[in-house]
Amino acid sequence: MSKAQTITTPAVSARLLATAAGFTAMMLLLAYLVAFDQGALSQTGMYLHELMHDGRHLLGVPCH
Template identity: 55%
Template sequence: MAQSAAPVTAAAPALTPVSLRAIAPWAVFFGLLMLVLLYFVGAEQGAVALLSGETVHEWVHDGRHLLGFPCH
């Protein structure tokens, strides 16, 4: 019983660090996307509305209350 039945596996390769130059475009893209989303959830109504009507307001109504934005 000195021999093991489990196969020997090679060590996992080390992860290489990701440069800031590779991450920067994605960080800017997602940052802008989050700002647009925050605008539509938090400010798209009334005098600063980009779109007319109440459609966007109704789509994000519950999320607006969940995040603490007043809308009534």
């Protein structure tokens, strides 16, 4: 008599986990750019700050 083999599948697929990690990283980067960046990443000075300026006020984040 042979024993039956049990096939296990992971609860979360690797593709779903990678997609969720990528989405989370993108959202954290966007949150940083909108809320905390004061022109540090922009090569032209305050371009990024001015681009995100209205979003800061809409979210209640002080910027000046």
